[in-house]
Amino acid sequence: xxxxxxxxxxxxxxxxxxxxxxxxxxxxxxxxxxxxxxxxxxxxxxxxxxxxxxxxxxxxxxxxxxxxxxxxxxxxxxxxxxxxxxxxxxxxxxxxxxxxxxxxxxxxxxxxxxxxxxxxxxxxxxxxxxxxxxxxxxxxxxxxxxxxxxxxxxxxxxxxxxxxxxxxxxxxxxxxxxxxxxxxxxxxxxxxxxxxxxxxxxxxxxxxxxxxxxxxxxxxxxxxxxxxxxxxxxxxxxxxxxxxxxxxxxxxxxxxxxxxxxxxxxxxxxxxxxxxxxxxxxxxxxxxxxxxxxxxxxxxxxxxxxxxxxx
Amino acid sequence: xxxxxxxxxxxxxxxxxxxxxxxxxxxxxxxxxxxxxxxxxxxxxxxxxxxxxxxxxxxxxxxxxxxxxxxxxxxxxxxxxxxxxxxxxxxxxxxxxxxxxxxxxxxxxxxxxxxxxxxxxxxxxxxxxxxxxxxxxxxxxxxxxxxxxxxxxxxxxxxxxxxxxxxxxxxxxxxxxxxxxxxxxxxxxxxxxxxxxxxxxxxxxxxxxxxxxxxxxxxxxxxxxxxxxxxxxxxxxxxxxxxxxxxxx
Numbered sequence: 351x352x353x354x355x356x357x358x359x360x361x362x363x364x365x366x367x368x369x370x371x372x373x374x375x376x377x378x379x380x381x382x383x384x385x386x387x388x389x390x391x392x393x394x395x396x397x398x399x400x401x402x403x404x405x406x407x408x409x410x411x412x413x414x415x416x417x418x419x420x421x422x423x424x425x426x427x428x429x430x431x432x433x434x435x436x437x438x439x440x441x442x443x444x445x446x447x448x449x450x451x452x453x454x455x456x457x458x459x460x461x462x463x464x465x466x467x468x469x470x471x472x473x474x475x476x477x478x479x480x481x482x483x484x485x486x487x488x489x490x491x492x493x494x495x496x497x498x499x500x501x502x503x504x505x506x507x508x509x510x511x512x513x514x515x516x517x518x519x520x521x522x523x524x525x526x527x528x529x530x531x532x533x534x535x536x537x538x539x540x541x542x543x544x545x546x547x548x549x550x551x552x553x554x555x556x557x558x559x560x561x562x563x564x565x566x567x568x569x570x571x572x573x574x575x576x577x578x579x580x581x582x583x584x585x586x587x588x589x590x591x592x593x594x595x596x597x598x599x600x601x602x603x604x605x606x607x608x609x610x611x612x613x614x615x616x617x618x619x620x621x622x623x624x625x626x627x628x629x630x631x632x633x634x635x636x637x638x639x640x641x642x643x644x645x646x647x648x649x650x651x652x653x654x655x656x657x658x659x660x661x
Numbered sequence: 662x663x664x665x666x667x668x669x670x671x672x673x674x675x676x677x678x679x680x681x682x683x684x685x686x687x688x689x690x691x692x693x694x695x696x697x698x699x700x701x702x703x704x705x706x707x708x709x710x711x712x713x714x715x716x717x718x719x720x721x722x723x724x725x726x727x728x729x730x731x732x733x734x735x736x737x738x739x740x741x742x743x744x745x746x747x748x749x750x751x752x753x754x755x756x757x758x759x760x761x762x763x764x765x766x767x768x769x770x771x772x773x774x775x776x777x778x779x780x781x782x783x784x785x786x787x788x789x790x791x792x793x794x795x796x797x798x799x800x801x802x803x804x805x806x807x808x809x810x811x812x813x814x815x816x817x818x819x820x821x822x823x824x825x826x827x828x829x830x831x832x833x834x835x836x837x838x839x840x841x842x843x844x845x846x847x848x849x850x851x852x853x854x855x856x857x858x859x860x861x862x863x864x865x866x867x868x869x870x871x872x873x874x875x876x877x878x879x880x881x882x883x884x885x886x887x888x889x890x891x892x893x894x895x896x897x898x899x900x901x902x903x904x905x906x907x908x909x910x
Binding site: 419472476481483 | 677678781785787802803825829876877881882884
Protein backbone atom coordinates (compact mmCIF):
# COMPACT_ATOMS: atom_id res chain seq x y z
CA UNK A 351 0.00 0.00 0.00
CA UNK A 352 1.31 3.41 -0.91
CA UNK A 353 -0.73 6.50 -0.21
CA UNK A 354 -0.41 10.00 -1.57
CA UNK A 355 -1.97 12.69 0.64
CA UNK A 356 -2.55 16.06 -1.01
CA UNK A 357 -1.61 18.87 1.39
CA UNK A 358 -3.92 21.82 1.80
CA UNK A 359 -2.16 25.04 2.77
CA UNK A 360 -1.87 28.77 2.15
CA UNK A 361 1.78 28.52 0.96
CA UNK A 362 3.16 29.26 4.42
CA UNK A 363 0.98 27.26 6.77
CA UNK A 364 -0.36 23.72 6.46
CA UNK A 365 -4.11 23.42 7.08
CA UNK A 366 -5.05 21.41 10.18
CA UNK A 367 -7.26 19.18 8.01
CA UNK A 368 -4.18 17.76 6.31
CA UNK A 369 -3.10 16.23 9.64
CA UNK A 370 -6.47 14.47 9.98
CA UNK A 371 -6.13 13.25 6.41
CA UNK A 372 -2.71 11.74 7.20
CA UNK A 373 -4.36 9.93 10.12
CA UNK A 374 -6.96 8.48 7.77
CA UNK A 375 -4.13 7.40 5.44
CA UNK A 376 -2.38 5.70 8.36
CA UNK A 377 -5.56 3.67 8.95
CA UNK A 378 -5.22 2.27 5.44
CA UNK A 379 -1.64 1.33 6.29
CA UNK A 380 1.50 1.42 4.17
CA UNK A 381 3.80 4.21 3.02
CA UNK A 382 2.32 7.69 3.37
CA UNK A 383 3.70 10.43 1.13
CA UNK A 384 2.49 14.03 1.06
CA UNK A 385 2.30 16.16 -2.06
CA UNK A 386 2.67 19.91 -1.62
CA UNK A 387 1.76 22.04 -4.63
CA UNK A 388 2.25 25.73 -4.05
CA UNK A 389 4.29 28.82 -4.73
CA UNK A 390 7.00 29.73 -2.24
CA UNK A 391 5.80 26.79 -0.18
CA UNK A 392 9.10 25.43 1.22
CA UNK A 393 7.90 26.07 4.79
CA UNK A 394 4.82 23.95 4.16
CA UNK A 395 6.97 21.11 2.81
CA UNK A 396 9.05 21.30 6.01
CA UNK A 397 5.88 21.17 8.13
CA UNK A 398 4.73 18.11 6.20
CA UNK A 399 8.10 16.43 6.73
CA UNK A 400 7.50 16.66 10.50
CA UNK A 401 4.16 14.84 10.42
CA UNK A 402 4.45 11.50 12.19
CA UNK A 403 4.00 8.58 9.81
CA UNK A 404 4.93 10.47 6.64
CA UNK A 405 7.91 8.93 4.86
CA UNK A 406 8.32 11.30 1.96
CA UNK A 407 7.24 14.78 0.90
CA UNK A 408 6.96 15.74 -2.77
CA UNK A 409 7.09 19.47 -3.31
CA UNK A 410 6.15 21.25 -6.54
CA UNK A 411 7.04 24.90 -6.00
CA UNK A 412 5.83 26.88 -9.01
CA UNK A 413 3.82 29.98 -9.88
CA UNK A 414 1.30 27.64 -11.49
CA UNK A 415 0.21 26.60 -8.01
CA UNK A 416 0.05 30.11 -6.52
CA UNK A 417 -3.73 29.79 -6.54
CA UNK A 418 -5.90 26.75 -6.12
CA UNK A 419 -6.63 26.15 -9.78
CA UNK A 420 -8.12 22.66 -9.76
CA UNK A 421 -6.94 21.90 -13.30
CA UNK A 422 -3.29 22.64 -12.51
CA UNK A 423 -3.10 20.68 -9.26
CA UNK A 424 -4.97 17.79 -10.88
CA UNK A 425 -2.49 17.64 -13.77
CA UNK A 426 0.37 17.52 -11.25
CA UNK A 427 -1.20 14.66 -9.31
CA UNK A 428 -1.88 12.73 -12.49
CA UNK A 429 1.76 13.11 -13.50
CA UNK A 430 2.89 11.67 -10.16
CA UNK A 431 0.21 9.10 -9.37
CA UNK A 432 1.96 6.00 -10.77
CA UNK A 433 2.78 3.51 -8.04
CA UNK A 434 0.24 4.82 -5.54
CA UNK A 435 -2.72 2.73 -4.39
CA UNK A 436 -4.57 5.64 -2.74
CA UNK A 437 -4.83 9.39 -3.22
CA UNK A 438 -6.45 11.27 -0.35
CA UNK A 439 -7.29 14.90 0.36
CA UNK A 440 -9.32 16.67 3.03
CA UNK A 441 -13.02 17.09 2.15
CA UNK A 442 -12.72 20.88 2.09
CA UNK A 443 -13.74 22.92 -0.95
CA UNK A 444 -10.12 22.40 -2.11
CA UNK A 445 -10.25 18.62 -1.89
CA UNK A 446 -13.85 18.23 -2.96
CA UNK A 447 -13.17 20.07 -6.20
CA UNK A 448 -9.82 18.38 -6.81
CA UNK A 449 -10.25 14.67 -6.11
CA UNK A 450 -13.19 13.94 -8.47
CA UNK A 451 -11.40 15.91 -11.20
CA UNK A 452 -8.21 13.86 -10.82
CA UNK A 453 -10.23 10.67 -10.54
CA UNK A 454 -11.94 11.30 -13.87
CA UNK A 455 -8.55 12.01 -15.48
CA UNK A 456 -7.37 8.61 -14.19
CA UNK A 457 -10.62 6.75 -14.98
CA UNK A 458 -11.35 6.19 -11.29
CA UNK A 459 -14.66 6.49 -9.44
CA UNK A 460 -13.82 8.70 -6.46
CA UNK A 461 -15.30 8.20 -2.99
CA UNK A 462 -16.31 11.38 -1.16
CA UNK A 463 -16.13 12.34 2.47
CA UNK A 464 -15.06 9.07 4.10
CA UNK A 465 -15.67 8.93 7.85
CA UNK A 466 -14.15 5.51 8.51
CA UNK A 467 -11.54 3.25 6.92
CA UNK A 468 -12.79 -0.35 7.12
CA UNK A 469 -10.02 -1.81 4.97
CA UNK A 470 -7.81 -0.73 2.09
CA UNK A 471 -10.75 -0.87 -0.32
CA UNK A 472 -13.78 -0.40 1.95
CA UNK A 473 -14.90 2.85 3.52
CA UNK A 474 -17.84 4.33 5.40
CA UNK A 475 -19.30 7.63 4.26
CA UNK A 476 -22.33 9.67 5.26
CA UNK A 477 -25.18 10.03 2.74
CA UNK A 478 -28.47 11.94 2.93
CA UNK A 479 -26.94 14.72 5.04
CA UNK A 480 -25.56 12.19 7.49
CA UNK A 481 -28.95 10.56 8.08
CA UNK A 482 -27.50 7.29 6.78
CA UNK A 483 -24.03 5.78 6.64
CA UNK A 484 -23.03 3.79 3.56
CA UNK A 485 -20.28 1.18 3.63
CA UNK A 486 -18.80 1.08 0.13
CA UNK A 487 -16.15 -1.05 -1.53
CA UNK A 488 -14.11 0.16 -4.50
CA UNK A 489 -12.87 -2.12 -7.26
CA UNK A 490 -10.66 0.58 -8.82
CA UNK A 491 -6.92 -0.15 -8.81
CA UNK A 492 -6.32 3.27 -7.23
CA UNK A 493 -8.69 4.61 -4.61
CA UNK A 494 -9.25 8.36 -4.73
CA UNK A 495 -10.84 9.71 -1.58
CA UNK A 496 -11.79 12.84 0.24
CA UNK A 497 -11.70 12.60 4.01
CA UNK A 498 -14.19 13.96 6.52
CA UNK A 499 -11.50 15.47 8.72
CA UNK A 500 -13.62 15.67 11.87
CA UNK A 501 -13.91 11.87 11.87
CA UNK A 502 -10.15 11.32 12.32
CA UNK A 503 -7.84 12.63 15.03
CA UNK A 504 -5.02 14.84 13.74
CA UNK A 505 -1.64 13.17 13.22
CA UNK A 506 1.23 14.42 15.36
CA UNK A 507 2.74 17.30 13.39
CA UNK A 508 6.06 17.50 15.25
CA UNK A 509 7.73 14.12 15.50
CA UNK A 510 8.26 13.07 11.88
CA UNK A 511 11.41 13.39 9.80
CA UNK A 512 10.55 12.68 6.18
CA UNK A 513 12.74 13.49 3.23
CA UNK A 514 11.57 16.36 1.00
CA UNK A 515 12.08 16.05 -2.74
CA UNK A 516 11.30 18.61 -5.38
CA UNK A 517 9.18 17.55 -8.32
CA UNK A 518 8.62 19.24 -11.66
CA UNK A 519 5.52 21.30 -12.23
CA UNK A 520 3.01 19.98 -14.73
CA UNK A 521 2.12 23.18 -16.55
CA UNK A 522 -0.82 25.54 -16.33
CA UNK A 523 -4.25 25.22 -17.88
CA UNK A 524 -4.77 28.03 -20.37
CA UNK A 525 -8.54 28.06 -19.97
CA UNK A 526 -8.67 29.26 -16.38
CA UNK A 527 -7.18 32.38 -14.89
CA UNK A 528 -7.19 33.73 -11.38
CA UNK A 529 -8.75 37.17 -11.00
CA UNK A 530 -8.84 37.81 -7.27
CA UNK A 531 -10.19 36.73 -3.96
CA UNK A 532 -12.05 38.12 -1.01
CA UNK A 533 -11.06 36.08 2.01
CA UNK A 534 -12.31 36.46 5.54
CA UNK A 535 -9.48 37.26 7.89
CA UNK A 536 -9.90 36.35 11.49
CA UNK A 537 -7.69 36.01 14.53
CA UNK A 538 -10.00 33.29 15.79
CA UNK A 539 -9.31 29.59 15.32
CA UNK A 540 -10.30 28.04 11.99
CA UNK A 541 -13.97 27.07 12.07
CA UNK A 542 -13.49 23.51 10.80
CA UNK A 543 -10.92 22.61 13.45
CA UNK A 544 -11.84 24.85 16.42
CA UNK A 545 -12.38 23.19 19.82
CA UNK A 546 -15.30 25.50 20.57
CA UNK A 547 -17.75 26.92 18.05
CA UNK A 548 -20.42 29.55 18.73
CA UNK A 549 -22.96 29.64 15.89
CA UNK A 550 -25.84 31.98 15.19
CA UNK A 551 -28.97 31.52 13.12
CA UNK A 552 -31.84 33.53 11.74
CA UNK A 553 -32.80 34.41 15.33
CA UNK A 554 -29.80 36.75 15.50
CA UNK A 555 -31.87 39.20 13.43
CA UNK A 556 -28.88 41.15 12.05
CA UNK A 557 -25.18 40.99 11.26
CA UNK A 558 -24.46 43.57 13.98
CA UNK A 559 -25.91 41.24 16.60
CA UNK A 560 -23.26 38.65 15.71
CA UNK A 561 -20.79 40.81 17.66
CA UNK A 562 -22.30 39.28 20.83
CA UNK A 563 -21.33 35.84 19.56
CA UNK A 564 -17.86 37.05 18.56
CA UNK A 565 -17.26 38.33 22.08
CA UNK A 566 -18.53 35.05 23.52
CA UNK A 567 -16.31 33.06 21.13
CA UNK A 568 -13.28 35.17 22.05
CA UNK A 569 -13.90 34.61 25.75
CA UNK A 570 -14.03 30.86 25.14
CA UNK A 571 -11.19 30.80 22.57
CA UNK A 572 -13.57 29.56 19.91
CA UNK A 573 -14.65 30.21 16.34
CA UNK A 574 -17.88 31.75 15.06
CA UNK A 575 -20.18 29.86 12.71
CA UNK A 576 -23.67 30.32 11.31
CA UNK A 577 -26.62 28.49 9.88
CA UNK A 578 -27.51 28.72 6.22
CA UNK A 579 -30.43 31.00 7.12
CA UNK A 580 -28.07 33.53 8.71
CA UNK A 581 -25.74 33.45 5.71
CA UNK A 582 -28.60 33.72 3.20
CA UNK A 583 -29.96 36.69 5.18
CA UNK A 584 -26.60 38.39 4.69
CA UNK A 585 -25.72 38.54 8.40
CA UNK A 586 -22.32 36.90 7.87
CA UNK A 587 -20.19 35.72 4.88
CA UNK A 588 -20.56 32.30 3.23
CA UNK A 589 -17.46 30.85 4.90
CA UNK A 590 -19.27 30.91 8.27
CA UNK A 591 -21.80 28.33 7.14
CA UNK A 592 -22.02 25.06 9.06
CA UNK A 593 -24.08 22.27 7.50
CA UNK A 594 -24.54 19.70 4.79
CA UNK A 595 -23.26 22.05 2.12
CA UNK A 596 -21.08 24.27 4.27
CA UNK A 597 -18.44 23.22 6.76
CA UNK A 598 -18.65 20.10 8.85
CA UNK A 599 -17.49 20.71 12.40
CA UNK A 600 -17.15 18.45 15.42
CA UNK A 601 -15.78 20.62 18.23
CA UNK A 602 -15.72 19.71 21.93
CA UNK A 603 -18.41 22.35 22.47
CA UNK A 604 -20.93 23.68 19.95
CA UNK A 605 -23.18 26.50 21.10
CA UNK A 606 -26.16 27.01 18.75
CA UNK A 607 -27.78 30.38 19.28
CA UNK A 608 -31.09 31.16 17.61
CA UNK A 609 -30.72 28.15 15.31
CA UNK A 610 -33.84 26.02 14.86
CA UNK A 611 -31.94 22.91 13.75
CA UNK A 612 -32.88 22.03 10.16
CA UNK A 613 -31.48 18.62 9.16
CA UNK A 614 -29.10 20.35 6.75
CA UNK A 615 -27.61 22.23 9.70
CA UNK A 616 -27.54 19.21 12.01
CA UNK A 617 -25.57 17.36 9.29
CA UNK A 618 -22.72 19.78 9.84
CA UNK A 619 -22.49 19.71 13.64
CA UNK A 620 -24.18 16.70 15.20
CA UNK A 621 -20.88 14.93 15.79
CA UNK A 622 -19.85 17.69 18.23
CA UNK A 623 -19.01 16.27 21.66
CA UNK A 624 -21.25 18.63 23.62
CA UNK A 625 -24.05 20.68 22.08
CA UNK A 626 -25.69 23.65 23.77
CA UNK A 627 -28.84 25.13 22.24
CA UNK A 628 -30.25 28.53 23.12
CA UNK A 629 -33.62 29.17 21.51
CA UNK A 630 -36.87 30.88 22.49
CA UNK A 631 -38.92 28.25 20.63
CA UNK A 632 -39.24 25.23 22.88
CA UNK A 633 -40.31 23.12 19.90
CA UNK A 634 -37.10 23.85 17.96
CA UNK A 635 -35.61 20.57 16.66
CA UNK A 636 -32.15 21.64 17.83
CA UNK A 637 -33.21 20.72 21.38
CA UNK A 638 -33.52 17.07 20.31
CA UNK A 639 -29.77 16.84 19.73
CA UNK A 640 -28.64 19.25 22.45
CA UNK A 641 -26.95 18.03 25.63
CA UNK A 642 -27.93 21.28 27.31
CA UNK A 643 -30.94 23.19 26.10
CA UNK A 644 -31.89 26.65 27.30
CA UNK A 645 -35.33 27.83 26.29
CA UNK A 646 -34.75 31.57 26.51
CA UNK A 647 -34.69 34.64 24.28
CA UNK A 648 -31.13 34.78 22.99
CA UNK A 649 -30.97 38.53 23.56
CA UNK A 650 -31.33 37.83 27.29
CA UNK A 651 -29.41 34.55 27.33
CA UNK A 652 -26.21 35.53 25.52
CA UNK A 653 -25.46 38.62 27.66
CA UNK A 654 -26.25 36.58 30.80
CA UNK A 655 -23.93 33.80 29.67
CA UNK A 656 -21.22 36.35 28.84
CA UNK A 657 -21.58 37.94 32.29
CA UNK A 658 -21.36 34.54 33.98
CA UNK A 659 -18.20 33.65 32.04
CA UNK A 660 -16.65 37.05 32.78
CA UNK A 661 -17.05 36.52 36.53
CA UNK B 662 -25.28 30.04 -27.03
CA UNK B 663 -26.73 26.76 -25.81
CA UNK B 664 -26.85 25.84 -22.14
CA UNK B 665 -27.19 22.26 -20.90
CA UNK B 666 -28.47 21.60 -17.37
CA UNK B 667 -28.22 18.01 -16.09
CA UNK B 668 -30.69 17.40 -13.26
CA UNK B 669 -31.29 14.60 -10.76
CA UNK B 670 -34.43 13.17 -9.22
CA UNK B 671 -33.97 12.74 -5.48
CA UNK B 672 -36.02 12.20 -2.33
CA UNK B 673 -37.66 15.55 -1.51
CA UNK B 674 -35.46 17.64 0.80
CA UNK B 675 -38.25 17.90 3.39
CA UNK B 676 -38.74 14.15 3.77
CA UNK B 677 -37.16 12.40 6.71
CA UNK B 678 -35.47 9.40 5.13
CA UNK B 679 -35.58 5.86 6.48
CA UNK B 680 -32.89 3.22 6.16
CA UNK B 681 -34.33 -0.08 4.85
CA UNK B 682 -34.61 -2.76 7.51
CA UNK B 683 -32.38 -5.12 5.50
CA UNK B 684 -29.65 -2.42 5.39
CA UNK B 685 -29.44 -2.45 1.59
CA UNK B 686 -30.19 1.22 1.18
CA UNK B 687 -32.60 4.04 1.88
CA UNK B 688 -36.33 3.57 1.33
CA UNK B 689 -37.37 5.39 -1.86
CA UNK B 690 -40.56 3.50 -2.74
CA UNK B 691 -43.71 5.58 -2.13
CA UNK B 692 -41.60 8.51 -0.99
CA UNK B 693 -42.12 12.01 -2.38
CA UNK B 694 -39.46 12.79 -4.98
CA UNK B 695 -38.36 16.15 -6.35
CA UNK B 696 -35.67 17.81 -8.40
CA UNK B 697 -32.43 18.05 -6.39
CA UNK B 698 -32.39 21.59 -4.91
CA UNK B 699 -28.95 22.43 -6.33
CA UNK B 700 -30.18 21.34 -9.78
CA UNK B 701 -33.10 23.78 -9.44
CA UNK B 702 -30.57 26.56 -8.86
CA UNK B 703 -28.69 25.41 -11.98
CA UNK B 704 -31.88 25.47 -14.07
CA UNK B 705 -32.77 28.92 -12.76
CA UNK B 706 -29.36 30.31 -13.69
CA UNK B 707 -29.60 28.89 -17.21
CA UNK B 708 -33.03 30.48 -17.62
CA UNK B 709 -31.74 33.85 -16.41
CA UNK B 710 -28.87 33.66 -18.89
CA UNK B 711 -31.38 32.98 -21.68
CA UNK B 712 -33.71 35.72 -20.47
CA UNK B 713 -30.79 38.17 -20.51
CA UNK B 714 -30.45 37.39 -24.21
CA UNK B 715 -27.07 35.71 -23.79
CA UNK B 716 -28.29 32.17 -24.56
CA UNK B 717 -30.85 31.04 -27.10
CA UNK B 718 -31.67 27.62 -25.74
CA UNK B 719 -31.74 25.78 -22.41
CA UNK B 720 -31.70 21.98 -22.57
CA UNK B 721 -32.49 19.86 -19.50
CA UNK B 722 -31.12 16.34 -19.27
CA UNK B 723 -31.43 13.58 -16.74
CA UNK B 724 -30.09 10.04 -16.59
CA UNK B 725 -32.10 7.28 -14.96
CA UNK B 726 -35.30 5.27 -15.11
CA UNK B 727 -38.63 6.21 -16.69
CA UNK B 728 -39.54 8.43 -13.71
CA UNK B 729 -36.55 10.70 -14.35
CA UNK B 730 -38.66 12.18 -17.16
CA UNK B 731 -40.83 13.82 -14.47
CA UNK B 732 -37.81 15.73 -13.23
CA UNK B 733 -36.96 16.82 -16.78
CA UNK B 734 -40.58 18.06 -17.06
CA UNK B 735 -40.06 20.08 -13.87
CA UNK B 736 -37.18 21.88 -15.58
CA UNK B 737 -39.27 22.40 -18.71
CA UNK B 738 -42.10 23.79 -16.56
CA UNK B 739 -39.65 26.27 -15.05
CA UNK B 740 -39.07 27.47 -18.61
CA UNK B 741 -36.40 25.35 -20.30
CA UNK B 742 -36.86 24.61 -23.99
CA UNK B 743 -36.46 20.86 -24.39
CA UNK B 744 -35.20 17.73 -22.72
CA UNK B 745 -32.86 14.78 -23.20
CA UNK B 746 -33.43 11.62 -21.20
CA UNK B 747 -30.65 9.03 -20.93
CA UNK B 748 -32.96 6.15 -20.06
CA UNK B 749 -31.60 3.28 -17.97
CA UNK B 750 -32.69 1.27 -14.96
CA UNK B 751 -29.11 0.58 -13.91
CA UNK B 752 -27.51 2.22 -10.89
CA UNK B 753 -25.36 5.09 -12.13
CA UNK B 754 -22.16 6.32 -10.52
CA UNK B 755 -20.93 9.90 -11.04
CA UNK B 756 -18.21 8.88 -13.51
CA UNK B 757 -20.78 7.16 -15.74
CA UNK B 758 -23.20 10.08 -15.41
CA UNK B 759 -20.40 12.47 -16.36
CA UNK B 760 -19.76 10.36 -19.49
CA UNK B 761 -23.45 10.47 -20.41
CA UNK B 762 -23.54 14.25 -19.96
CA UNK B 763 -20.33 14.66 -21.98
CA UNK B 764 -21.87 12.72 -24.83
CA UNK B 765 -25.02 14.87 -24.82
CA UNK B 766 -23.01 18.11 -24.50
CA UNK B 767 -20.89 17.13 -27.51
CA UNK B 768 -23.88 16.07 -29.62
CA UNK B 769 -25.64 19.33 -28.81
CA UNK B 770 -22.57 21.54 -29.09
CA UNK B 771 -23.32 23.31 -25.82
CA UNK B 772 -21.29 26.33 -24.71
CA UNK B 773 -22.04 25.99 -21.04
CA UNK B 774 -23.03 23.12 -18.77
CA UNK B 775 -24.46 24.17 -15.39
CA UNK B 776 -24.87 21.46 -12.74
CA UNK B 777 -25.87 21.52 -9.10
CA UNK B 778 -22.75 21.17 -6.94
CA UNK B 779 -24.04 18.02 -5.26
CA UNK B 780 -27.15 15.91 -4.93
CA UNK B 781 -28.73 15.73 -1.52
CA UNK B 782 -29.11 11.94 -1.61
CA UNK B 783 -25.62 10.57 -2.24
CA UNK B 784 -23.88 13.86 -1.31
CA UNK B 785 -21.09 12.92 -3.72
CA UNK B 786 -20.24 16.36 -5.07
CA UNK B 787 -18.35 14.85 -8.04
CA UNK B 788 -20.23 14.91 -11.35
CA UNK B 789 -19.42 18.48 -12.44
CA UNK B 790 -15.73 18.12 -11.68
CA UNK B 791 -15.59 14.80 -13.52
CA UNK B 792 -17.41 16.24 -16.52
CA UNK B 793 -14.95 19.14 -16.80
CA UNK B 794 -12.02 16.71 -16.58
CA UNK B 795 -13.46 14.32 -19.19
CA UNK B 796 -14.31 17.17 -21.57
CA UNK B 797 -11.01 18.94 -21.00
CA UNK B 798 -12.96 22.16 -20.44
CA UNK B 799 -12.54 24.74 -17.65
CA UNK B 800 -14.27 24.04 -14.35
CA UNK B 801 -15.99 26.62 -12.19
CA UNK B 802 -17.00 24.76 -9.05
CA UNK B 803 -19.29 26.10 -6.30
CA UNK B 804 -20.18 29.32 -8.08
CA UNK B 805 -22.24 32.13 -6.58
CA UNK B 806 -21.98 34.36 -9.67
CA UNK B 807 -21.51 33.93 -13.40
CA UNK B 808 -21.41 36.60 -16.11
CA UNK B 809 -20.68 36.13 -19.82
CA UNK B 810 -17.97 38.39 -21.24
CA UNK B 811 -15.84 38.51 -24.38
CA UNK B 812 -13.32 36.05 -22.97
CA UNK B 813 -15.83 33.49 -21.72
CA UNK B 814 -17.28 33.67 -18.23
CA UNK B 815 -16.40 35.65 -15.12
CA UNK B 816 -17.29 33.56 -12.09
CA UNK B 817 -17.18 33.87 -8.31
CA UNK B 818 -16.61 30.69 -6.31
CA UNK B 819 -17.58 30.04 -2.70
CA UNK B 820 -14.53 28.49 -1.06
CA UNK B 821 -13.80 27.60 2.57
CA UNK B 822 -11.79 30.78 3.12
CA UNK B 823 -14.24 33.17 1.44
CA UNK B 824 -14.84 34.07 -2.20
CA UNK B 825 -12.64 33.63 -5.27
CA UNK B 826 -13.00 35.19 -8.72
CA UNK B 827 -11.89 33.31 -11.82
CA UNK B 828 -12.10 33.92 -15.54
CA UNK B 829 -12.79 30.79 -17.59
CA UNK B 830 -12.98 30.38 -21.35
CA UNK B 831 -16.02 29.00 -23.16
CA UNK B 832 -17.20 26.24 -23.45
CA UNK B 833 -17.11 25.61 -19.73
CA UNK B 834 -18.59 23.51 -16.94
CA UNK B 835 -19.82 25.18 -13.74
CA UNK B 836 -21.46 23.87 -10.58
CA UNK B 837 -24.04 25.92 -8.70
CA UNK B 838 -23.75 26.71 -5.01
CA UNK B 839 -26.62 27.81 -2.79
CA UNK B 840 -26.34 31.53 -3.23
CA UNK B 841 -26.21 31.67 -7.02
CA UNK B 842 -29.91 32.56 -7.15
CA UNK B 843 -33.33 31.72 -5.77
CA UNK B 844 -35.10 29.37 -8.15
CA UNK B 845 -38.57 30.26 -9.42
CA UNK B 846 -41.68 28.14 -9.06
CA UNK B 847 -43.27 26.78 -12.20
CA UNK B 848 -46.56 28.53 -12.99
CA UNK B 849 -49.61 26.50 -13.92
CA UNK B 850 -49.65 27.72 -17.56
CA UNK B 851 -45.96 26.80 -17.84
CA UNK B 852 -46.61 23.36 -16.36
CA UNK B 853 -49.25 22.83 -19.08
CA UNK B 854 -46.90 24.14 -21.77
CA UNK B 855 -44.12 21.87 -20.54
CA UNK B 856 -46.19 18.80 -21.39
CA UNK B 857 -45.86 19.65 -25.08
CA UNK B 858 -42.13 20.30 -25.03
CA UNK B 859 -40.02 17.58 -26.67
CA UNK B 860 -37.86 15.12 -24.70
CA UNK B 861 -35.38 12.99 -26.68
CA UNK B 862 -35.03 9.55 -25.15
CA UNK B 863 -31.69 7.83 -25.65
CA UNK B 864 -30.08 4.76 -24.13
CA UNK B 865 -26.55 4.82 -22.72
CA UNK B 866 -25.58 2.70 -25.76
CA UNK B 867 -27.04 5.37 -28.08
CA UNK B 868 -24.79 7.83 -26.28
CA UNK B 869 -21.78 5.53 -26.66
CA UNK B 870 -21.45 4.95 -22.92
CA UNK B 871 -21.06 1.60 -21.22
CA UNK B 872 -22.52 1.48 -17.69
CA UNK B 873 -19.74 0.00 -15.56
CA UNK B 874 -19.84 0.56 -11.82
CA UNK B 875 -16.77 0.38 -9.60
CA UNK B 876 -18.35 0.90 -6.21
CA UNK B 877 -20.28 -1.78 -4.39
CA UNK B 878 -22.58 -0.60 -1.61
CA UNK B 879 -22.08 -3.27 1.06
CA UNK B 880 -24.59 -1.90 3.51
CA UNK B 881 -26.38 1.21 4.69
CA UNK B 882 -26.90 1.90 8.38
CA UNK B 883 -28.65 4.41 10.57
CA UNK B 884 -26.14 6.73 12.23
CA UNK B 885 -25.84 6.37 16.00
CA UNK B 886 -28.71 8.31 17.53
CA UNK B 887 -27.96 11.31 19.65
CA UNK B 888 -30.11 11.57 22.73
CA UNK B 889 -31.62 14.80 23.87
CA UNK B 890 -30.03 16.00 27.10
CA UNK B 891 -31.39 18.24 29.80
CA UNK B 892 -32.83 21.74 29.91
CA UNK B 893 -31.15 24.43 31.98
CA UNK B 894 -32.90 27.49 33.34
CA UNK B 895 -30.17 30.12 33.61
CA UNK B 896 -26.59 31.05 32.77
CA UNK B 897 -25.22 30.01 36.15
CA UNK B 898 -26.58 26.49 35.75
CA UNK B 899 -25.33 26.24 32.15
CA UNK B 900 -21.79 27.37 32.98
CA UNK B 901 -21.71 25.05 36.01
CA UNK B 902 -22.74 22.07 33.81
CA UNK B 903 -20.21 22.94 31.10
CA UNK B 904 -17.41 23.26 33.65
CA UNK B 905 -18.12 20.42 36.03
CA UNK B 906 -20.26 17.89 34.19
CA UNK B 907 -19.23 18.16 30.52
CA UNK B 908 -15.79 19.59 31.37
CA UNK B 909 -15.52 21.43 28.06
CA UNK B 910 -14.74 24.94 29.33
